Amino acid sequence: MDFRPMKLKDIKKVRELELSCIKEYFSETIENKWEDLPQEWKDNLGASSPNHFRPYLESGLSFVAEEDGEIYGFIFAQMLHHIADCTNLVWIENMGVDPIVRRNEIGYRLLRETLRAGRAAGGEVAHSMIEQDNAPSIMLHKKIGFFIDRRAVALMDLKDPKLKL
Numbered sequence: 001m002d003f004r005p006m007k008l009k010d011i012k013k014v015r016e017l018e019l020s021c022i023k024e025y026f027s028e029t030i031e032n033k034w035e036d037l038p039q040e041w042k043d044n045l046g047a048s049s050p051n052h053f054r055p056y057l058e059s060g061l062s063f064v065a066e067e068d069g070e071i072y073g074f075i076f077a078q079m080l081h082h083i084a085d086c087t088n089l090v091w092i093e094n095m096g097v098d099p100i101v102r103r104n105e106i107g108y109r110l111l112r113e114t115l116r117a118g119r120a121a122g123g124e125v126a127h128s129m130i131e132q133d134n135a136p137s138i139m140l141h142k143k144i145g146f147f148i149d150r151r152a153v154a155l156m157d158l159k160d161p162k163l164k165l
Contacts, residue, residue: 001065001066001067001072001106001109002065002066002067003063003064003065003066003109003110003113004063004064004066005060005062005063005064005117006056006057006062006063006064006074006076007057008057010064010066010071010074011048011053011057013070013071014048014064014071014074015046015048015049017071017072017073017074017096017098018046018047018048018074018094018096019042019045019046019048020098021096021097022045022046024099025131025134046094047062047076047093047094048074048076053076055078056076056077056078056093058078059077059078059079060117060121061077061078061079061090061114061117061118061121062074062075062076062077062078062114063075063110063113063114063117064110065097065106065109065110071098072097072098072100072101072106073095073096073097073098073101073106073107073110074094074095074096074110075092075094075095075110075111075113075114076092076093076094076095077090077091077092077093077114077118078090078091078093079091079118079121079122079123086124086125087122087124088121088122088123088124089123089124089125089126089127090114090115090118090119090123090125090126090127090158091126091127092111092114092126092127092128092129093129094129095107095110095111097110102136107137107140108140108143108144111128111140111141111144112144112165114126115144115156115158115165116165118158119158119163119165123158124157124158124159125155125156125157125158125159126146126155126156126158127155128141128146128156130148144156144165145163145164
């Protein structure tokens with residue numbers, strides 16, 4: 001499996017995978033059915049939507065897991081500047097792994113690649129969007145060293161000299 005920066009040519013496959021992950025999450029957490037959501041909402045969901053993906057793609061902090069031309073995982077991240085007393089904050093918006101290859105450290109490796117690239121680009125802190133009821137995601141973030149409390153954001157100090165990425 002190759003872990004590499006996301007490219008424009010990946011967006012179609014990443015979009016399909018991201019939407020399938022969102023549909024999966026919706027089926028477990030909301031009362032509405034995917035089919036009942038307005039098309040405009042569905043078109044704008046996720047970081048891969050046409051209105052949202054450019055800053056993530058151009059950041060150099062978004063990665064894919066690819067094997068034999070297939071995308072099995074993705075992570076969307078970008079550097080934000082001068083946010084919450086932080087000059088350079090690595091903002092992780094969304095990540096997903098194809099269900100057929102989950103629990104094979106693909107999410108871990110994608111997250112680690114983003115954090116490494118973010119730290120190399122001057123990132124001081126990483127914030128990752130995380131759902132409080134997503135136990136596998138919480139465990140993944142804790143495994144890599146994020147601090148998680150009751151908020152929907154996991155935190156990591158990228159300047160910590162003890163940090164091992």
